[in-house]
Structure formats: C-alpha cells, structure tokens
Amino acid sequence: MKNGFPAESVSNGSVVVVKTHEWGPEMRKGFSRAILVVRDPYLAIQAEFNRQSGGHIGHAQPDKYTRDGGRYWEKFVTNKALAWMNTTLDWLKFEGPLHLVFYEDLLDNLPEEMRRILEFLDLDVSESNFDCMMRHLDGIYKRRKRPLSFDPFTPKLRALVDRCKQLVERAVREVLAGGDVNVVLNNMNAFNFSFGHHKPVVR
Numbered sequence: 001m002k003n004g005f006p007a008e009s010v011s012n013g014s015v016v017v018v019k020t021h022e023w024g025p026e027m028r029k030g031f032s033r034a035i036l037v038v039r040d041p042y043l044a045i046q047a048e049f050n051r052q053s054g055g056h057i058g059h060a061q062p063d064k065y066t067r068d069g070g071r072y073w074e075k076f077v078t079n080k081a082l083a084w085m086n087t088t089l090d091w092l093k094f095e096g097p098l099h100l101v102f103y104e105d106l107l108d109n110l111p112e113e114m115r116r117i118l119e120f121l122d123l124d125v126s127e128s129n130f131d132c133m134m135r136h137l138d139g140i141y142k143r144r145k146r147p148l149s150f151d152p153f154t155p156k157l158r159a160l161v162d163r164c165k166q167l168v169e170r171a172v173r174e175v176l177a178g179g180d181v182n183v184v185l186n187n188m189n190a191f192n193f194s195f196g197h198h199k200p201v202v203r
Helices: 025-029 041-054 067-091 103-108 110-120 127-135 155-176 181-185
Strands: 034-038 098-102
Touching (some): 034 103, 067 155, 098 103, 098 110, 098 155, 103 110
C-alpha cells in the first residue's frame, strides 16, 4: 500500500467507512451516520507537526520549534488548536446516528472499541476475520515514539489549547447526556473564552 489504507478517500458507496478531516454542513450532509474520533489536542497537534515536518513516519527536528524565533510553532499551534476544536464541535452537530470514539480508548482497549464500532455500523464480522484484523493493526505509517527533551508548549499556548479542550469537553458531555451541542455553542461567552483575534467558528 503506497498511499495508506485500501480505498482511502473513496466515497462512492463501495466502502463501509470514509475517513475525512473535513467538516461543515455540506460535508456532514453526505453521510447517513458518523463515527467521530476525538484525540487529545496536545497529542494531535504534536503528531501533525511531526507529519508536516518529518513525513508520515518521521519527527520534527528540535530547531523546527524555534523557527522564526518560535513564531512559526506558535502560529501552527494556534491554527491547529482552533481547527481541532471547530472540527470536533461541527461533527458533534451531526443530525444522524453519531458514535463517539476517544483515540486513547482505542489504544487502551482496541478489541472492545472495535466491537462497539462494528455494532454501531450494524456489521456482522466473523471471529476469524476479527482476529485477522487484530493481528494486522498497523499500516505503513506507524511513527515510533520519540519524546522531546523540552516542552514546546509555552504557558500562552497551553492557555489557548486548554480553552479549546475545555469547550470541546463541555460539548461532548452535553451530547453524551442526550443534550444539544448548540446549547454549549450558544453560551460560549459564559465559559470565559478569550481567543484574541482567533475566534472559534460556529456554523
């Protein structure tokens, strides 16, 4: 496989699930049900920075974080934190059946999470096929962990990411409780979110 998983990005009805990073009313309209995978924003931002700087399996070199006096990294984190928040909040407004999956739960207990996903999709998979899937977990884009010797997130950046994370967590709790995510979005000012010139997008 040269380009990830087989049939990736195919949306002609010939596949069961379509992976996408897109969001918005027009994107949501094209699906009858959705699985929303939510990853911790710090890890998601770090992974995307590694991907853009070092390729699918590489890592960003330390000097990438100090490029342009750190302004490049600061802009990257700001844009990606808001993109993470807006994407998640938008898909939480999906009007059809929605299944929430937390990325960390996939890592901790993949078999159980996959069985829940299959049940949500109403797919009957034999035990032999399920076992086969569990034996072939990794694609070609498996990045090995390489901890940094420093914390790239300044207090200013952490404040921004934490605010985005807090709003998403409130929205997730609202949805899991059977409520309407718009209740959270319509009361964003009550959560004391200050984004400066970078405003959350609510569609």
